[in-house]
Amino acid sequence: MEERLIEFASVLRRNGIRVSLSENMDTFRALELIGIGDPVLFRHTLRTTLVKRAGDVKPFEELFDYFFLGIGQALDAIDRKPFEHPRTRHGGIGGAR
C-alpha cells in the first residue's frame, strides 16, 4: 500500500499538484488512524493531507478515480484496443487496424 501511495503522490506531482515529502508522511500517519477499510474516508484522508488548493480538488478527484478505482485503466484499455472485442475480431471491420 505504501508503494502505491508514493506512486499516487508522484502521479499528482506529474499533474501539477505539488506534494511535498512531509505531506506524504502526513498521509501515512493519517491512514494509521483512519485505516484503509472505508473507501470514502480513505479518499477524504488523502485529499486533506495532499491537496492544499481549492483549485486542485477536482483534478485530485479525477486522478484518484483513475488511480484507485481503475476507471481510467479500463477506459484506456478500450482506447488502446478498440477492435479486440471477440465479436469483431474476426469480422470485416477489424481490418481497419
Added chain:
Amino acid sequence: MFQSVNDVIAGFGAQKYICNNNVATVVYLGTALQKPILVEGPAGVGKTELGKVLADALGMELIRLQCYEGLDEAKALYEWEYAKQLLYTQILKEKIGDILQGSRTLQEAVDCVANQDGVFFSDRFLLPRPLLRALLSEKRCVLLIDEVDKSDAEFEAFLLEILSDFQISVPEIGTLKAKHIPFVILTSNNSREMSDALKRRCLHLYIDFPDSQREMEIIKLKVPDVGNQLAEEVVRLLHRLRKLDLKKTPSISETLDWVRALTLLNVKQLDHDLVEETLSTLMKYEADIRKAHQELKAYLAEKQAQRPGGGSEKDHLH
C-alpha cells in the same frame, strides 16, 4: 478528545452543527495528529463556526485572533504594557532615587538602572495577545485564526514559525514554550493564496455551501418551529439565488435569520406579502435585493404554472 470520525459527527451534532464525513475526517485527523486545519470556502458557509463548535464540543476555551491588513506581532502575540511601566516608575520614584543615590556620574546611574530592568521587563508587564495566550494557556485550548488571508505576507511568515515550533522568544525574558499545543483552525476566504509553506503545515479543508438536503436539515435543526413547506421553498429559492451574480451570496446564518423572521411572522409559504418585506434579512445590498425580488417572482410564477399539473415539484429540489 475524539476517538473516531463518527465521534466527531456525534460531538458536533450535540452542538447543533451538522457536518459531513469530509469535515469530520479532517477535524478528527487535525485533533489526533495535532496539525492545524486550514479551512477555505466562500463567505458564510460556517468556517468560523467550525472553530467555535470544535471548542464547545471538546469543552475547551476558544481563543480567537481576527486577522486584518496591518496586523502585527504586537497585536497578535504580545506587547509590553508601556503605560503600566510608566505608572510604576512614577510611583516608585523615591525608591529609584535611593538606588541612584550612590552613583556620581551619569554612566554609573545608567548602569544602575540597567541592573534593574529585569523588574520592568517581566511577566508582570507583559500583555499577552491571542497567540501568546493560546500558548501559555493552562489547559489545552482551540485557537481560531480567522480570515488569515487578510493579513500580510510578513505576518504569515511569522505565523508559520509559531505553528511549527509552538514556542516564541521574547528577547527580554527568554523562550516561552507552549504548555499545551493548541488545536489550531485557520480560516480563509481566498482573497489571496496562502504560501505553500503554510499550507504544507496544515491539513486542508474546503467547505462549500450545503446541498439542498443538508441545508434543510440545518434549517430544521436551528429553527425547530419552521413549517415543512416553508423550509423546502426557502431552500429551493436559495439555491437559485446562489447561482445569481450577487455582490454578496446569502450565507447560512442569513438564511437562518430569514427563516426565523418568516416563522415568527407566521408565514407558511413563499407567496406572501411579508416575504418581500423581509428579504433585507437575507440580502444586504440594494442591487442584490432587486435581483432577489425578480428571482422570487420567477420562482412563484413557475410554482403557479406547475400547480395544475402538480407532482413534478420534487424534481426542482436539486
